Amino acid sequence: MAEIKDPENALVMETTKGTVTIELYPDLAPGHVARIKELAREGAYDGVVFHRVIEGFMAQTGDVKFGRKGGKDFNPSRAGMGGSDKPDLKAEFSNANHGRGACSMARSQNPNSANSQFFICFGDAAFLNRQYTVWGQVIEGMEFVDAIKRGEPVQDPDSIVSMKVAADA
Numbered sequence: 001m002a003e004i005k006d007p008e009n010a011l012v013m014e015t016t017k018g019t020v021t022i023e024l025y026p027d028l029a030p031g032h033v034a035r036i037k038e039l040a041r042e043g044a045y046d047g048v049v050f051h052r053v054i055e056g057f058m059a060q061t062g063d064v065k066f067g068r069k070g071g072k073d074f075n076p077s078r079a080g081m082g083g084s085d086k087p088d089l090k091a092e093f094s095n096a097n098h099g100r101g102a103c104s105m106a107r108s109q110n111p112n113s114a115n116s117q118f119f120i121c122f123g124d125a126a127f128l129n130r131q132y133t134v135w136g137q138v139i140e141g142m143e144f145v146d147a148i149k150r151g152e153p154v155q156d157p158d159s160i161v162s163m164k165v166a167a168d169a
Contacts, residue, residue: 002140009033010166011040011136015050016158018144020120021166022103022136029092032105032114032135037165039064039084039116045163047071051079053150053157057125060106061160062117069159079153083115092133098125101138101145120145 002021004010009024026033039045045062047069052060061067065082066075073082091111098104102121105114114133122145138145148158 004139004166007167007169008165010139011036011163012166012169013045013141013163014161015144015148016161017147018141020141020144021139023139024136025096025134028094028096029133029135031089032092032133035086035089035116036118036135038086040163040165041168043162044068044084044116045160047159047161049076049079049154049157049159050148051076051154051157052119052152053148053154054152055150056123058119058121059145059148060117060119062106064116076153076157079157080117083117086115088112089114089133092135093130094134095130096134098128098132098134100124101142102134103136103138104128104132104134107132122146 011022013020024033044064048067050059050061063082064084067079106117107114
């Protein structure tokens with residue numbers, strides 16, 4: 001198992017493919033890290049599907065409104081259009097590279113519209129640098145991210161079984 005340097009700033013994300021460990025970057029994106037941890041601690045990500053998965057690019061998830069299997073508003077055709085009931089976040093763009101395993105927030109055209117959705121890069125996506133907020137990095141289990149079912153939208157998608165702050169796991 002990967003060594004978790006700071007359990008308060010790491011996530012253990014159990015997916016339908018396997019366990020993924022993510023190191024968080026509170027120094028780079030304090031607001032985004034706080035939101036991800038808050039939603040994880042509420043169990044908001046548990047059951048949320050990977051609704052948009054593009055070969056060679058990224059796997060997107062985190063629609064806690066429309067993308068949560070068993071949730072009251074679950075709607076596979078609308079997954080990717082929702083967020084949480086919390087306010088949108090102010091952009092925290094940095095020079096961090098969107099490389100393999102980078103975890104970054106999804107948003108609309110408005111730079112300050114990130115809320116709960118995020119994506120994990122399969123490979124280098126440097127064209128996203130300084131336009132999306134990188135908040136973490138996969139440090140173990142990237143092979144399970146690689147195995148996530150592809151599609152836009154994904155038919156019978158993989159999902160997050162549970163996502164916990166490592167300190168609580």
